[in-house]
Amino acid sequence: MATVTIWNEFRHEREDDDVAAVYPDGIHETIATGLADHDVHTATLEDPEHGLTEAVLEATDVLLWWGHEAHDEVDDAVVERVRKRVLEGMGFIVLHSGHYSKPFQRLMGTTCSLQYREDGATERLWIVDPGHPIADGLDESIELPRTEMYGEPFDVPEPDRLVFVSWFEGGEVFRSGCCYRRGSGRIFYFRPGHETYPIYEHEAVRQVLRNAVDWATPTDGSPRTFGERD
């Protein structure tokens, strides 16, 4: 059982009735119900220090991140704190529009830009790496009947492992499940998750998040020694 912190901007749900209808308690609470085997905590933008104090991060094995319209409001000191903890070993699962979040951009070093179109058409996520633990128990693909389109080029470093590639009804593709390690931390970017579609209630999506939490949970490793050595 891992200690999991789900961070959500929690802005759309309180400002937009359409979003509130899908996620009445916030996206974080819906995600949390799918990870009930873990010790799950939540944190949001409006919490003091965005709910990500040194103590919270120190105790967190895996951090999930959902943000969209308020990336710029995330304090740089908290961003740096998150980055430091990832490099020390904390798992980091970045969801959907979190591709533009500050901690993800800082860890990738690239713009993380992509193309998009909000059209409510079908997405099918193909598993291109069936042997990966994040694919455990899934079928050969996951179909989401209505969602937003994300298209290539996705300006990220070449993933260590590419697990999912999305097909979109409108004619695009996207690298939807990308694994990275930075320092001792495992990072997984997972595309699905728009705020006006009930993506996080989809059983296969929930299975992916469970698998990703297992995959990203840190192991002991060996000591990281820094600085001068005599």
Add this chain to the structure above:
Amino acid sequence: MATVTIWNEFRHEREDDDVAAVYPDGIHETIATGLADHDVHTATLEDPEHGLTEAVLEATDVLLWWGHEAHDEVDDAVVERVRKRVLEGMGFIVLHSGHYSKPFQRLMGTTCSLQYREDGATERLWIVDPGHPIADGLDESIELPRTEMYGEPFDVPEPDRLVFVSWFEGGEVFRSGCCYRRGSGRIFYFRPGHETYPIYEHEAVRQVLRNAVDWATPTDGSPRTFGERD
């Protein structure tokens, strides 16, 4: 200017009128016309030693390979000769159904299996790595109006660089442009190329092959020293 050898099984074109109508002189000759800036040679299955003698391979900078129905007829000694030359530095561009060719399978180590469906529907190849030299001068995607479908999972090692991902009208995706290095040799797998569609007359496809030849041409490297060292 590189010395390029285009290897073609050259069986379909002589057995099947539909194929002969598209490629009357053989697929290799059509490919050759697109690489006219290079010193281009061709070789086929029926040639002595399949046209791939020690002398031919020694002089070849980049070898292109098209095969489909007669993979098993390629002599194992020639396969091993090709593999050895790739490891020494010869570029190797594997086309379409060549994913099941012996030299590609031997160099990859995996089954190289995939899904397929011959339906003559549209393929769009998206460039997921715009900075790669194989993408030089291309638009953001290449559209092939009628082709065969190849689907994931494609059982190859994770590519060093993934340049193209295909979208298929029927609902699938495929990693269509995969770069590898093995030993000193550069290997590029490129999906398009069915025998009954005039794929190799498509200008963007020809541009990809020109770029791939440039990319795969060997440089000097440093000496590879083997065995005991005192």
Add this chain to the structure above:
Amino acid sequence: MATVTIWNEFRHEREDDDVAAVYPDGIHETIATGLADHDVHTATLEDPEHGLTEAVLEATDVLLWWGHEAHDEVDDAVVERVRKRVLEGMGFIVLHSGHYSKPFQRLMGTTCSLQYREDGATERLWIVDPGHPIADGLDESIELPRTEMYGEPFDVPEPDRLVFVSWFEGGEVFRSGCCYRRGSGRIFYFRPGHETYPIYEHEAVRQVLRNAVDWATPTDGSPRTFGERD
């Protein structure tokens, strides 16, 4: 608890008194004592089908391989059987001179050649990837006071993850711990292990093998579908 099969050529130990003095019951038995938490089996070259029948491989989660002077005597059908099982998900840990074993060469596709010198000098394995599970519980380096030297260039595909780099007293370096995935199987090459030095009694080496078995044990994955798709 994984089902582990340790394969040993078991030739040196019966032909050479110096080796027998170090490994009286065979290298496989010494390795086995370090993996006592698992369900451990052994198999050797002289066993029928080298002890690697379909049934044995089917039941094996992780296969360890030690061979040196009799690589050529390993039957090609067994080699292909091992390769197939690795691609299906069986873990495969290749030890020391096993770099030239047929199954490793077939899975890598390269020559797997290297330089060597038998001089009984010191090796220090540095952990270059402290966050990797194979490094769990280790110090920053492992020192082997007397061993054989392996030097670069090591002709293998660029590893997915490089965990150890060796320093040798005589002036060389070597990529001593290399992780790969091929198909659904995890492969780990680990350099230490000469037959006349008691390497497999070294506690840190045993810890590496325990970690590697844990890392290489297959998870469920998703179904691998092959062939035509309608």
Add this chain to the structure above:
Amino acid sequence: MATVTIWNEFRHEREDDDVAAVYPDGIHETIATGLADHDVHTATLEDPEHGLTEAVLEATDVLLWWGHEAHDEVDDAVVERVRKRVLEGMGFIVLHSGHYSKPFQRLMGTTCSLQYREDGATERLWIVDPGHPIADGLDESIELPRTEMYGEPFDVPEPDRLVFVSWFEGGEVFRSGCCYRRGSGRIFYFRPGHETYPIYEHEAVRQVLRNAVDWATPTDGSPRTFGERD
């Protein structure tokens, strides 16, 4: 012929007689003499905008970077400008203590920390990737008789290609030549280069820098399209 800009902090050479004795005109000028086939420019910390104006970077194909004691004095706006140009395609060669420079850290996302010891002992750089263009024309290793030691763990993302691994007389190893791509830009980290040893007058080191400039020079690529797509 590429347009090359060599950036140097240029502080040690003016403050320390020992450094001035080795590099009387500054490290940048010594590096420049080795790249005479190119259109070479230099820029230093004290120049307006550190000599890296929009116009200079726009015209630069490959930027080399040497910094050590004044990393913090590099203006964040210039750092961001450099990063942006790298992502657009400019090559970036980071030398020695530049591992802690702001632009390299920003592009890597990690701490880029390492161990070190200034002891003036021997380093031997082994070529672990003889087929790489940065190894063109080199022998199997490069020996630097007196230099500073850098040791693992080096906290960088797993390199796309690892070209050099260093052996140090004092017992350490280091990944001394690391290739990355970020966005459309090629990045090469090269370890040698301490300010009190005449490293950049060493002929093989100069050959590496020439090769690296060739390798990092951008090609055309395909257009990078961003934002919404209809």
